[in-house]
Amino acid sequence: MLDIAQELDRWMRDGRDFAVATVVTVGGSAPRPPGAALAVDTDGTVIGSVSGGCVEGAVYDLCVQALQDGEPVRERFGYSDEDAFAVGLTCGGVIDVLVTPVHAGDPLFTVGLAAAARGEAVALARVVRGPAELLGRGLLVRPDGSYQSGLDGRPELERTAAAQARALLDVGRTGSVELSEDGSHCPGGLTLFVESSVPAPRMIVFGAVDFAAALVRAGKFLGYRVTVCDARPVFATRSRFPDADEIVVDWPHRYLRHTATDERTVLCVLTHDAKFDIPLLAEALRLHVAFVGAMGSRRTHEDRNRRLREVGLSERELARLRSPIGLDLGGRTPEETALSIAAEIVAVRNGGSGVPLTGSAAPIHRDRDKLVLGVS
Known part of the structure; x- marks a missing residue:
């Protein structure tokens, strides 16, 4: 429900009653995680999704019924061996959906949706x-x-x-x-x-280079709050990075030492310059963050690791560094490079292998509770 809080908050402020269906349990290869929601107002307007299309029609009907009778209901949808084309998840998964009618002005939902919409x-x-x-x-x-x-x-x-x-x-x-x-x-x-x-979790991009501008856009698309940091004021400008949430002119290692990070934070080092990289990575690899990646050739990576050992980093700390950053997509442009970096971040966050699904026997949807937390 909170994944569509901004839209529902607007409905609340407009005085619109609605029913919201929320995925509360998932089994097998279900397309959307717990918390995914679909809502229907009294005019029949729909926002959100619980299944990517498999059972939306049936869930819509449940929401309409809940608006009419005012009663919440929990319903299970799953694959049927007898009739794969009946209402169900033909991808093989099972979801339980809670449908709740909500009246405009309900104090619990009014406060909760407003807080979530503000990012609290x-x-x-x-x-x-x-x-x-x-x-x-x-x-x-x-x-x-x-x-x-x-x-x-x-x-x-x-x-x-x-x-x-x-x-x-x-x-x-x-x-x-x-x-x-x-x-x-x-x-x-x-x-x-x-x-x-x-x-929103943070993505901090170090190095105000052309590749960084494309990565900022990719980070915003993935739901991160993106900061660009560079010690050179001529490059770290709003005109070069209009999509960034924040632009910081400071030495990267000094900024990282004093800014807030957590276990969801992603750090992308694109400076490709030892005088910036080494003190920055010495700080970054000792932090409890989700991802630390650095741009550079394999030769640069070997030289960087040697320098980091010289300043006291352990092999365990060095093993956390994703370098050269990104998955092998064969791309060269800033946008293609940003896509490869974003793909690696998503793979690390979700425990993915990065290999094509074609020919793979691994599950498409993994148990997110067992993985590193990222954007939900």
Whole structure:
């Protein structure tokens, strides 16, 4: 639901009632992850998607019904061996969808959608299995642990649900939590689905070169908040990087030492100059970030590794460096190079191999909960 928060927030502010269908569990080769949502307003306007097209028509009908009767419902869609062309996921997956009617002005959803639309960190937890009177109801949790509840004055359940939702919010995860009705852990009693909305992860591009301009555009397309950093003010300009969220004129290693990073941050070093690269990578490879990549030839890579060893980096730290940066796509232009870098970032983030799917026996959709967290 929070993945379409900006559109739903506008609907709320316009006073439009709607029903929202949210993917709450996924099995097999389902096309969209938990948290994917589709919403329908009272005029029949549709936004979002839960399956990429497989079951959208049936989910639309469920939303219309929920708007008419005001009742939430949970429905399962999956592949049928008997009739592959019936309503279901012919790709072989299974999804459970929670459909919830939402009235304009509902305090829980109004606050939650507005916060997510502003890019604030917030978690929305809803009951997806349990007593019928609680289905679709939940609470809103903020990073400091404070919460706004719609769980009908059940304090023990509220406190435990808020603690579990905050734990997922702290790591930016969306997923399910099993609780008992009195709030103690007891799988089988009650299931909460927790959607975490966190600020966009950072991509920091070091080196204000032509390749960087194309990579900035690719990073924005992937949902990153993109910063360009270069020590040379003549190159690090808004006119050269109109799509960047931030342009910083500073020595790269000094900027990296003082800026905020986390386990979702992506660092791309395109400076291709030892006086910038070595002090920068010495900082970067000791940070807990998702990706560190550096541009350069294989000869440059070997020389760079030698220099990094000389300044004290261990083999384990050096092994984190993706260099030469990017997947082998055979491209040469800045746009093709940016595509190869973006493809490697996506592969690392999702545990992909980077090899063609044609002829591969590996699953197309992997279990994201077991992988490094990135943009969700």
